[in-house]
Amino acid sequence: THTHCCALRSGHPRVIGSPWPTTATPGDDVILPCHLEPRTDARALTVEWELTDMKMAAYAGRASLLAGDLKHGNLSLRIGNVTHADGGRYKCFVPKLWSHAIVLLQKYTYMNKIKRNESFVQVLVTVVVFPSSDRWTRHMWILPVVVIAVTLLATGLALSLTRKHLQPDVSQR
Template identity: 45%
Template sequence: MLYLCFLLLGLIFTPTPLKGQYQVTSSRQPVVAAQGDDVILQCLVEPPLDMVDMTVEWSRPDAKHRPKGMEYVHLYRDNREVLDMKSSSYHGRTALFAGGLRHGNMSLIITNVTTADGGTYKCFVPKLHGNTKSSIVHLIIDQNSNLKPPKTITSETRLHPDAKRQSVLNGFGSCSKSFAPLVVICILLIFNT
């Protein structure tokens, strides 16, 4: 019984995520941009996880034709971008945030978007330990806004990854208050044995 109490207390007060709790997330709102804009398609792992050694695949599930088999918008594998499996229309126009992978930020930057770039994008992490390994982002190219100067459009990309982690830690105290009765019971069981 004593072992069970320590196990429960350890699970409650462990700040690190348990295996299987990671998930790939993105904004549910579509990214709307004008032709010529630079866009950021948000894709994050929650809770934040170092993704530097993981494979990250960005693809177009709505693509009409793939003449060379599977082509990617952006493929990151073995700590580098893989160019030979990349769709030619995206060569030289995509990137991931340089330091973002360390904090679970796999957001894709596409420069100089065209009308052909509009559609559905899939961010996929094949070897992520979790239930949700992919997320979908929709990009809409507004053809009526050609008069605006080019700009960067984003979908709520996390610029400071530690800010969310800090808010989770700040909320930890309120979460632990709901476990106060369980802690008291465990302490009583410990002293009664």
């Protein structure tokens, strides 16, 4: 039998995503952040970006790695002309390292003062190390707390913007 050891050893690179949300309006370019830690040359590694039900033709000419940055361990995916259909759960995976990061592309809609729907896309990145380690399991509670905090912040911002733009302009009376 042939066995692959999947445990991450100290000093071996692992795939990391940013814990901070990124926003982009539809039509803009967005970068789904992902890198190796410690920073390691990734030019010789296979980097797989996956999305459930990904229609490859929809990304032709719009999606690419930041090739010049691979030597610095940057695995980020650039998606041009972001659309609502691009939303979903992306996985940045390096098979040789048995490590990946999950990137969630979420959509939010709010109303502006002329009552026209405008949308923006929020990218929320969570870090997952495969296979799970005791360190990850101990800190797993942080993820739901961060997701809830970001959701509440985004909802509060959207409500604030909606109220501000729907209030009558007193200066025109």
